[in-house]
Amino acid sequence: MAQYFRPRRSMLYVPGCNTHYLERARTLHADSVILDLGDPILVERKEESRDNVVRFVNEGGYGSREVVVRVNDLISEWGPDDIKAIAKTKVDAVLFPNIESREDVLTALSLLDAAGGSHLPIMVMIESPIAVLNAKEIAAASDRIVCIVMATSDLISQLHARVTHERSAILTSLSLVILAARAYGHAVVDGITSDFKNMHSFEYACRLGRDMGFDGKSLVHPAQLAYSNDAYTPQTSEVSHAREIIAALKEANEQGKGTVVVNDKLVERHHVRAAERLLKLNEMIKTLEESHV
Incomplete structure (x- = not known):
């Protein structure tokens, strides 16, 4: 969607359970911040994280950064309540994990609309083999999808593959999702590199992703920001x-x-x-x- 075209060189995950990180994200040079309610959050801190994120989003202070909230899985006990809480905030987009079909996209939109978020664009995560194979139908499901985000760590685990510097195990999957995203006019962002101290491998992954056609990379640590921003900035x-x-x-x-x-x-x-x-x-x-x- 042309009206949502913007830089997404770096999309930094920020855990909703940590108010220090939520505050610090207001000062970091990330194009987008993903305030996270999902899998990394302990069960006993799910509701606390939701309350934190709603408060920080409504308070603002993130400047020109795109503010995205990743909710829990639609079928989880927290997902529907996350959507209800986030739908009427000042968030820029809602990121839905574990999207594997057109029906999943439509269900996410239906829940969001029912909660009062019919004005909001969405992002979807591709993290399983079936999601990669269904990337075309997912991308075609709605023009409210503004970005497709790869979850490469999950995908590698489900493929029973190994993490390598060359990323050979997932190159086909990455290409298929990029093709689907471009066919339907969506932005598409690469998955995380969890080894955030190995900057040599991270920089290689950024430049490989850029050359493949990604718009940017999702990150787990602020130390990765400079590398991702540099790789995805036109020289x-x-x-x-x-x-x-x-x-x-x-x-x-x-x-x-x-x-x-x-x-x-x-x-x-x-x-x-x-x-x-x-x-x-x-x-x-x-x-x-x-x-x-």
Whole structure:
């Protein structure tokens, strides 16, 4: 959805049970913060976390950051109450975990609408083999989906695979979800790297994800922010090249030519559309970073 196009280079999970982290998230250079009520929260702290998140969201203070709340599973004893509590807050979007089908998306929207959140966009998590195989029907289910978020740690476990530097076990799954997201105009964000002290592997994962087509990466620790933001920020040379492409094809069109060669590469209309998107994203990132200063 064009109106929800924005930088999502870094989406930082923030546990709802920790008020210090909820407060600190207001100062971090994350494009999005995901205030988390889900699996990482102990059962005995679920309701406390919900109350914390509702309070912090309504108090605001997150500036230009996108504020997202991840609720518990729809079939859990906490999920429906999470939705009721979050639906009327000032949240920017609700993130639904364990979405595996079109029906799951429609159920999530129905519960959200019934709770008074019909104005809210949603995000969905892909974290199982069946969800990957159903990525197309999930992406097609609603235009209120603004972002698809991978849960790669869960996916690797369910695949009985191993975590490797090259991410070879999940490359096919990542590609299938990216294809589905792009086919239906949704943003798509890579999953976490849980080993937050291995910055070499994390940086590789960021740049691999960027080159595959992801919009950004979800994170579990503030130390990862700088690496993710850098990987998903257009480089100065890319911005210059984008401007050159647009200008060159415009001039060629005025001369009655449909294509042009720029830096020994053929440029067509689809290259211009990609360049225009990059320039728009770059300006949004500049505005967002200026607001963090």
